[in-house]
Amino acid sequence: MTQLNITHVVVISLTAVFLLVAMDRTGELRGPQPAYRPPAPVQQAAPVVDTEKGKPPPHNDTVEDLPDGKGRDTTFYTCTACHGVALIKAQGLSRELWDSSIDLMIEKHRMPPVKPAERAEILDYLAEQFPPRRRGRGADNPFK
Numbered sequence: 001m002t003q004l005n006i007t008h009v010v011v012i013s014l015t016a017v018f019l020l021v022a023m024d025r026t027g028e029l030r031g032p033q034p035a036y037r038p039p040a041p042v043q044q045a046a047p048v049v050d051t052e053k054g055k056p057p058p059h060n061d062t063v064e065d066l067p068d069g070k071g072r073d074t075t076f077y078t079c080t081a082c083h084g085v086a087l088i089k090a091q092g093l094s095r096e097l098w099d100s101s102i103d104l105m106i107e108k109h110r111m112p113p114v115k116p117a118e119r120a121e122i123l124d125y126l127a128e129q130f131p132p133r134r135r136g137r138g139a140d141n142p143f144k
């Protein structure tokens with residue numbers, strides 16, 4: 001008798017488990033699920049440089065945004081067709097490195113070549129106004 005009873009208990013328990021699993025699968029045991037909502041698109045700040053097109057941002061710079069000096073106009077009108085003066089002012093280079101910068105503008109950024117006389121004028125201006133920042137040992141050292 002006891003044997004039979006245990007068999008009954010096992011069969012009834014297994015049946016109950018199967019039923020519960022089946023009901024759970026059909027969703028009868030769970031409340032209504034919230035509808036899927038796609039995440040809101042993230043608003044991104046405009047990048048400083050649109051890398052997709054490799055284009056620097058537009059600018060409203062004028063000649064006065066460059067420090068006064070011989071060759072300022074030529075430099076401004078040659079160098080700000082594609083970007084503002086900020087990129088130029090951020091650099092401090094020797095005449096030689098400014099020269100390679102112009103090569104870079106021509107080769108990499110498709111700047112139209114400049115006449116030798118204009119190029120020399122621009123180089124004089126750039127080397128004079130934006131020289132390398134570190135002028136010798138301790139030049140910028142406040143603890144000197």
Ligand code: HEC
Binds near residue numbers: 105111
């Ligand atoms: C035909 C377009 C064009 C002209 C004209 C042009 N540039 Fe550029 N220049 C670029 C582009 C494009 C970049 C890259 C912008 C960036 O990476 O943010 C750049 C970047 C620069 C940079 C920053 C480079 C660096 O490594 O940080 C300097 C400095 C610069 N230009 C100087 C000049 C000077 C000086 C002239 C004039 C002789 C000039 N550019 C004329 C297109 C031009």
